[in-house]
Ligand SMILES: [Zn+2]
């Protein structure tokens with residue numbers, strides 16, 4: 331995928347912003363494991379590197395070490411058993427292991443990428459990814475969610491210089507990882523709707539060209555839904571491209587809006603509450619997919635309300651304190667002072683409501699259609715599919731919008747007088 335070509339197309343964009351990305355290209359294709367050394371060398375990636383992998387990801391990438399040997403790379407391997415979380419302790423281990431090395435090659439996805447991304451940032455090392463599964467949209471991300479003392483914080487980090495993925499490896503990855511990647515793409519339906527709603531009501535920056543590129547990526551992968559779980563290189567490659575693109579789209583737009591809306595906040599709510607209870611949560615893309623299913627029900631129910639009577643927004647911090655608990659309420663208060671609805675009057679909301687409804691109908695597939703699509707792709711659709719209790723699910727559905735200072739359609743519900751019954755699950 332030629333990212334330079336995408337940025338060239340966006341030159342002089344009508345949104346007025348200059349769109350630039352650090353990642354210049356992502357090499358996604360059949361048999362690229364064998365070419366890993368040659369690709370890295372052609373990008374002038376240092377030859378003195380550390381490889382960070384776990385047993386699953388290294389064995390999935392058979393051929394990568396001979397490829398590096400052939401092209402004169404000098405490497406050591408930091409091998410984990412099965413890395414499921416990214417913790418500051420591992421970041422420090424990688425920094426230590428890389429102290430005599432110039433580059434870090436992360437072989438894997440998710441947490442394996444995140445510890446390397448942050449370690450590379452802290453130690454000033456070059457950073458590359460060999461991706462083993464199309465499971466989430468964070469490959470090109472320039473921040474890393476890392477736990478420290480049981481809490482997850484998002485740290486500034488670096489984007490990879492080089493991103494390589496072999497479609498044969500991606501296609502052979504576990505079905506649930508590929509389905510999770512599909513779920514993380516479905517999340518973009520909600521993200522785009524929230525972005526447009528906020529632009530409409532608060533004048534937040536919005537770029538139609540970037541939104542369009544995201545819609546195109548979505549169309550391409552939804553057309554392949556019934557082939558997601560099979561060992562299908564074309565589909566796995568298409569999901570990977572779509573995921574990498576949406577990561578780049580955030581960088582191009584200079585905000586997370588193209589890829590992340592209320593559904594990512596729900597996923598984050600679940601994750602932090604589970605972490606607080608000392609429990610691991612399921613894959614990122616599974617959680618965002620389940621949250622997307624709920625929001626499709628909620629947003630279409632809202633869009634069915636023809637006209638509304640609006641009232642001023644009012645935040646009950648005592649109630650939020652009970653829901654979020656002592657560990658998180660201070661952060662929540664900070665995010666909501668002043669409230670994100672500060673400049674939005676009830677009059678404007680009433681007047682523009684029909685347009686809000688139109689945005690939902692244009693961007694978000696109706697729940698029945700989305701459900702069918704997700705099931706075809708083998709994606710999780712219910713909280714119980716991902717080990718989330720009904721109570722936790724419902725708290726996430728109801729209170730997620732207070733986690734960020736970012737307007738979502740779900741955040742507007744308290745401003746609607748008598749909205750009538752809305753889906754709670
Ligand atoms: Zn633009």
Ligand SMILES: [Zn+2]
Pocket residue numbers: 466467468514517594614618
């Ligand atoms: Zn995501």
